Amino acid sequence: MNNKKVCEVEILVTSDIHGHIYPTDYRTTEEQSLGLAKIASLIQRERRHIPDLLLLDNGDLIQGSPMASYFIKQGASVPHPAIAVLNHLAYDAAVPGNHEFNYGQDVLRRVMADSEFPWLSANIVDAGTGKPAFGRPYIVKQAGPSDDPVKVAVLGITTHYIPHWENPLHLEGWEFRDALETTKAWVSLIRETERPDLLIVSYHGGFERDLVSGEASEKLTGENQGYAICRKAAGIDVLITGHQHRFLAEQLGEVTVIQPGSLGQALGKIVVHLEKRGEQWGICRKSAELLRVDDSVKADEAVLKMLSGLEAETQRWLDQPIGKVEGDMRIPSPFICRMADHPFIEFVNRVQMNAADAEISCAALLSEDSRGFGAIVTMRDVLGNFMYPNTLTVLRLKGRDIRAALEQTAAYFVMDPDGNPAVNPAYMKPKAQHYNYDMWEGIRYELDIARTFGERVVKLTDLSGRPIGEEQEFEVVMNSYRAGGGGDYDMFRGRPVVREIGIDMAELVAEYIREHRTIQAGCNHNWRVIGHDPMVQ
Known part of the structure; x- marks a missing residue:
């Protein structure tokens, strides 16, 4: 027994x-x-x-x-x-x-x-x-x-x-x-x-x-x-x-x-x-x-x-209209949004540059569920696109830091067996990390994703077309997560902090829209991804 x-x-x-x-x-x-x-x-x-x-x-x-x-x-x-x-x-x-x-x-x-x-x-x-x-x-x-x-x-x-x-x-x-x-x-x-x-x-x-x-x-x-x-x-x-x-x-x-x-x-x-x-x-x-x-x-x-x-x-707070859009800031495809300059990302970067008084900005599309803005913008739209309480940091970077960051960003893409761009599996496992792909404003650049990792930045100039020097210094605004090196952006760690903006990004965006009432959808096409079928764009 x-x-x-x-x-x-x-x-x-x-x-x-x-x-x-x-x-x-x-x-x-x-x-x-x-x-x-x-x-x-x-x-x-x-x-x-x-x-x-x-x-x-x-x-x-x-x-x-x-x-x-x-x-x-x-x-x-x-x-x-x-x-x-x-x-x-x-x-x-x-x-x-x-x-x-x-x-x-x-x-x-x-x-x-x-x-x-x-x-x-x-x-x-x-x-x-x-x-x-x-x-x-x-x-x-x-x-x-x-x-x-x-x-x-x-x-x-x-x-x-x-x-x-x-x-x-x-x-x-x-x-x-x-x-x-x-x-x-x-x-x-x-x-x-x-x-x-x-x-x-x-x-x-x-x-x-x-x-x-x-x-x-x-x-x-x-x-x-x-x-x-x-x-x-x-x-x-x-x-x-x-x-x-x-x-x-x-x-x-x-x-x-x-x-x-x-x-x-x-x-x-x-x-x-x-x-x-x-x-x-x-x-x-x-x-x-x-x-x-x-x-x-x-x-x-x-x-x-x-x-x-x-x-x-x-729910009442979320449904409050705070402004409107002239033009189209919708994002039907997050993947395509990451292939070339997009009006919504341009807007995000310009809000960051305005808030931080910086000449260059980088920002990410934070979620695959982000859909940009329709004709009328509510707080629901803002929080749907800016779900993290990120604040902003301005770093003093050299040209070589910017180039290294763009190479890190370019690693987001691989070419599939048919020669089409695809998301690097390293950004999908063990969890999706689409938010680690940055898009920049205040510079001009091209990423050739058909080239080897680390050699994909084939163009990098200022907005007037002058090449950016390796030792040339710039003030760049980004979210605090990225400024600390988050997402394997090691080139940002330890760089001089010029200033910090203690207001979270959702509030900055909402206040910008309230102040302007109407925001214009447009972009200057300062960057693009190349090395693939141009019809994908």
């Missing part, structure tokens, strides 16, 4: 919600299969079977939706809507992601103060004391049978790459220590001092290598260290990941890993089976799966009701 004592521990995980609570496409107002309200229904369903499950959020929670933008803009004294929902659902802990810092320290501290759960990050420390900046690097919880509970430790880690992107004022007084080295040290300490039956690391970061082959899947900058954490940080049972917006439920060596996409499109579920071995519980087996949100999942009515007023206000 088998008298072994066994139990199950269930962990549910959200990550990269980006402020999406209502299942709404804010560009069209149509319902979609996403958002915390629908995730809440899945959580409640799981809780009916296992009431004492662990519920964790892995970061990038408070930024990214029009509702979140509207809430921050109003400066309301009530809790952030995403925090209100997590409180309602009784989350056990959350980990700060890189976008938690976008609105500055006052907002972040308020968010954390309003949370009825701890925020965990062992590697973000006070620069003076070296102690964890948010109080608790890890928590210990009890799960399983009440008479003999399983001891579960949860360690929080955040990608240490944030200072490369974020406004330094938003990070003042904090030090971001290496995620891998911090994880190794804290896992060892937790194993020694707490002796948990189950150890979970919740890491707002992703995988830098293919999980099967181990081959590098991106440039090894340190932004994502999930693979190294699994291989080198001994003692981890479960690794929760995020940041890359991937859908992963895998086993990497002895570590069960999960990443539940973004925007509340899936809920991560890990089940750990344990049996009693002497005085401690031992793990028998583990499984991970993604509970997808689809049309069969109905939004939780309690969540919808608690935020119905804010949602209605957000």
